[in-house]
Amino acid sequence: MKQPTQRVRNPADYGYPSPDVTALSAKALEVTRRLTEYYGEVPFSNKDPMSMLVDILLSHRTRDEQTAAAYDNLLKRFGCWEAVRDASTQEVQEAIANVNWPEVKAPRLQAVMRRITEERGELNLDFLRDLPVEEGAAWLERLEGVGPKTTACVLLFSVQKPLLPVDVHVHRVSGRLGLIGKKVTADNAHALLQALLPNDARTIYNFHKALLRHGQRICVYEHPRCSKCVLTDLCEYYKTVVKPNS
Ligand code: SF4
Missing domain, CATH: 1.10.1670.10 (Helix-hairpin-Helix base-excision DNA repair enzymes (C-terminal))
Structure with missing residues (x-):
């Protein structure tokens, strides 16, 4: 690990x-x-940790406005993260076409969502609020494509952990x-x-x-x-x- x-x-x-x-x-x-x-x-973000993870995964090498537009487009088009997870990768890729490398980010996002669902039984990261920071960081960093920067962003921005x-x-x-x-x-x-x-x-x-x-x-x-x-x-x-x- x-x-x-x-x-x-x-x-x-x-x-x-x-x-x-x-x-x-x-x-x-x-x-x-x-x-x-x-x-x-x-101010700290109002996003829950799952939503923050989506936001950060979209944002790599992409301007803030483009990331926000892609994030909003996903929710507008699919309604919830479970529907994004279960959609065709092509549809997700089209919804985030304005970020850099949508062809890489769409399958990665869905793979991370599937892995979280497999491990937790639901697509939800709220349990990170109750974990000590080291445990929460170790859990997130096991996910493909989630490194120290993404982990720290999710834990600091959405659940106010000191990372x-x-x-x-x-x-x-x-x-x-x-x-x-x-x-x-x-x-x-x-x-x-x-x-x-x-x-x-x-x-x-x-x-x-x-x-x-x-x-x-x-x-x-x-x-x-x-x-x-x-x-x-x-x-x-x-x-x-x-x-x-x-
Ligand atoms: S931090 Fe230093 S290098 Fe950067 S703008 Fe200020 S004085 Fe210049």
């Missing part, structure tokens, strides 16, 4: 010779505070700020960043949403807009790359 995201044990994993984990933790909290103040706090999802934006902004070293991969960043935050779903959610929005709007992939950023005094990239060249 695959293992869920673990809290980090070895400070050397941060990618620095001698990381001061206490200082990194204080910096992560200050980043969260400033960006949450700047962008505003996002941090790291997407490309959270990974890039964390690296530029110096919360993790340059060579730390997104997969390894889950545990490292989570270990800098308190074991509290609201703070973890605020950190995730804050860095996601910052990465989409200001700390973008090409040419970060540092002149608009409220984090310049905390940022390694700004101190070492932007400022010396300005």
Whole structure:
């Protein structure tokens, strides 16, 4: 069985010779505070965990608006997740045609739905609310196509379990700020960043949403807009790359 995201044990994993984990933790909290103040706090989702899993599986490499349209289209066309599970794959693929790779996502979605039904006797993930976070994560990660990011999104967004999802934006902004070293991969960043935050779903959610929005709007992939950023005094990239060249 695959293992869920673990809290980090070895400070050397941060990618620095001698990381001061206490200082990194204080910096992560200050980043969260400033960006949450700047962008505003996002409420938790009202979606149940099964609906959230569908949403996240549709969203891979797809814009938020397209994901939302495909999700709404599935419910409009089939009425419930059981009907999506039992429909022909071609019909499901047509309903989600606007997301990237519908031909991959439609059969995967149905296979996950069938597996959940086989194991639980119904297409429902509400039992995750009552499981400890590690058990819930291990259960989800056994499903084909469900990795640590999808698992963390489902558990944090829909049932408020303290597990941090790291997407490309959270990974890039964390690296530029110096919360993790340059060579730390997104997969390894889950545990490292989570270990800098308190074991509290609201703070973890605020950190995730804050860095996601910052990465989409200001700390973008090409040419970060540092002149608009409220984090310049905390940022390694700004101190070492932007400022010396300005
Ligand atoms: S100062 Fe620039 S590189 Fe650093 S977080 Fe802000 S936008 Fe990103």
